[in-house]
Amino acid sequence: MIKTGNILLQTGSENSDDLWKQGRLVEVEITDLSDTGDGVGRFGERVVFVPDTVVGDRITVRLLRVKPQYAFGKLQEIITPSTHRTRPGCIVADKCGGCQWQHIGYEYQLEAKRNLVIQALERIGGISAPPVDAVLAGDSALGYRNKSTYPVCLSSTQKVQAGYFQKGSHQLVNLNQCPVQDARLNPLLSEVKQDIQGRGWRIYNEKHHRGQIRHLSLRVGRRTGEMLLTLVVKDGDLPGIEAQAEAWLKRYPQLVGVSLNVNPDRTNAIFGEETRCIAGKSFLREVFADLEFQIRPDTFFQVNTEVAELLLQEIVGQLDLQGNEVLVDAYSGIGTMSLPLAKLVRQVIGLEVQREAVEQAAANATLNQITNVSFQMGEVENLLPQLAVTPDIVLLDPPRKGCDRAVLDSLLQIQPSRIVYVSCKPATLARDLKVLCADGYQLVRVQPADFFPQTAHVESVAFLVR
Ligand SMILES: C[S@@+](CC[C@H](N)C(=O)[O-])C[C@H]1O[C@@H](n2cnc3c(N)ncnc32)[C@H](O)[C@@H]1O
Numbered sequence: 384m385i386k387t388g389n390i391l392l393q394t395g396s397e398n399s400d401d402l403w404k405q406g407r408l409v410e411v412e413i414t415d416l417s418d419t420g421d422g423v424g425r426f427g428e429r430v431v432f433v434p435d436t437v438v439g440d441r442i443t444v445r446l447l448r449v450k451p452q453y454a455f456g457k458l459q460e461i462i463t464p465s466t467h468r469t470r471p472g473c474i475v476a477d478k479c480g481g482c483q484w485q486h487i488g489y490e491y492q493l494e495a496k497r498n499l500v501i502q503a504l505e506r507i508g509g510i511s512a513p514p515v516d517a518v519l520a521g522d523s524a525l526g527y528r529n530k531s532t533y534p535v536c537l538s539s540t541q542k543v544q545a546g547y548f549q550k551g552s553h554q555l556v557n558l559n560q561c562p563v564q565d566a567r568l569n570p571l572l573s574e575v576k577q578d579i580q581g582r583g584w585r586i587y588n589e590k591h592h593r594g595q596i597r598h599l600s601l602r603v604g605r606r607t608g609e610m611l612l613t614l615v616v617k618d619g620d621l622p623g624i625e626a627q628a629e630a631w632l633k634r635y636p637q638l639v640g641v642s643l644n645v646n647p648d649r650t651n652a653i654f655g656e657e658t659r660c661i662a663g664k665s666f667l668r669e670v671f672a673d674l675e676f677q678i679r680p681d682t683f684f685q686v687n688t689e690v691a692e693l694l695l696q697e698i699v700g701q702l703d704l705q706g707n708e709v710l711v712d713a714y715s716g717i718g719t720m721s722l723p724l725a726k727l728v729r730q731v732i733g734l735e736v737q738r739e740a741v742e743q744a745a746a747n748a749t750l751n752q753i754t755n756v757s758f759q760m761g762e763v764e765n766l767l768p769q770l771a772v773t774p775d776i777v778l779l780d781p782p783r784k785g786c787d788r789a790v791l792d793s794l795l796q797i798q799p800s801r802i803v804y805v806s807c808k809p810a811t812l813a814r815d816l817k818v819l820c821a822d823g824y825q826l827v828r829v830q831p832a833d834f835f836p837q838t839a840h841v842e843s844v845a846f847l848v849r
Pocket of ligand 1: 683684685714715716717718719720734735736737740761762763764780781782
């Protein structure tokens with residue numbers, strides 16, 4: 384047992400079952416970062432996960448959720464800070480659950496993200512020494528988000544609040560600005576809350592499933608400055624919303640549209656199925672890869688426009704397209720990848736499940752006079768086996784859960800000569816690559832990209848050849 388300050392604590396060398404209990408204070412050195420962003424320390428043979436720490440920290444940690452071989456703990460005291468620590472660029476970084484890595488220097492964030500991708504490919508994918516490049520990063524690690532969606536709550540003094548939940552809870556951290564979002568959205572965030580308060584609109588209470596306003600969603604076109612404001616409501620009944628929406632459009636010249644999205648369900652999903660434009664336009668304009676895109680409030684668009692464009696350039700560089708290829712863009716969204724790639728190949732077929740996204744993708748193709756692209760609506764798992772043509776290249780960009788097994792089986796049947804797999808979760812990427820690499824595909828290269836600075840999230844693109 385040793386003493387630091389006035390805290391008595393145990394070190395791993397004195398390890399025994401008695402010390403491995405909820406509420407105990409132990410001393411550990413952080414030697415790794417987990418895929419959820421927590422620091423990882425060892426206490427004897429056991430592992431402790433501690434948020435708000437970084438490799439090189441020597442800390443005392445209070446054990447909270449204790450399992451036989453591992454525990455989750457709360458940082459109590461930093462005995463020796465890591466050289467990778469930095470001052471957070473956000474005043475609520477210690478509370479807010481939006482970012483996990485504000486306290487980590489940016490260079491080290493990039494190194495840690497590459498390690499996360501390598502570890503996932505090795506441990507889950509069974510790929511030894513995977514060919515993972517240095518992480519691609521944009522010019523700015525702050526102010527990069529083109530979209531933010533905040534839960535709305537009432538404080539104990541009945542004040543309207545919007546922000547992110549505290550780490551591991553449903554307690555809201557009220558924000559008037561957020562340093563990772565595009566700064567042009569900050570005035571909207573603070574002032575719209577005041578207007579909601581002034582109108583007396585009821586705020587949704589998730590426990591009782593009563594009230595109206597659930598979320599506030601802000602979106603900006605990085606290249607055009609056009610903004611959209613969307614209120615997610617329980618059933619759409621907001622007295623005076625039309626007049627308020629017009630007032631917002633007048634007050635913010637860059638705001639081009641105000642919409643209501645209706646989500647009547649008891650669910651963690653943010654958006655419901657119905658989106659109604661109340662004033663202005665139902666989309667903003669953005670420029671991506673030298674093309675014009677119309678983006679609605681409720682369809683997917685990468686939150687980091689600049690780095691998404693860098694990733695697209697990597698894909699184009701790696702594919703070395705000759706102009707005669709047929710490319711399938713599976714999980715094509717509003718055509719963000721399909722349209723720029725269509726200019727470089729013979730034909731692109733986009734596959735996408737969301738009706739609004741398919742409609743928007745087709746409209747974006749027309750807007751840019753791109754005629755060698757078509758979009759099919761449905762699940763990739765159903766559409767891929769029924770394709771009328773055999774693609775040379777399949778681009779996959781699924782949600783975090785990765786590809787359905789049926790999609791991988793179809794690919795192994797169709798056997799495109801190249802597969803490009805864009806992923807926002809290394810664990811599911813590794814799981815799916817294991818299936819493809821066990822049956823005729825070779826992993827050529829993985830390029831991670833930092834779409835989400837200050838968080839533990841990492842995007843990657845993996846290139847496979849048959
Ligand atoms: C990560 S986004 C990628 C969108 C697009 N590739 C881009 O870069 O903007 C995933 C997209 O897949 C769609 N999606 C999710 N599950 C799907 C499925 N089973 N079949 C087809 N599309 C799906 C979502 O609606 C979303 O547009």
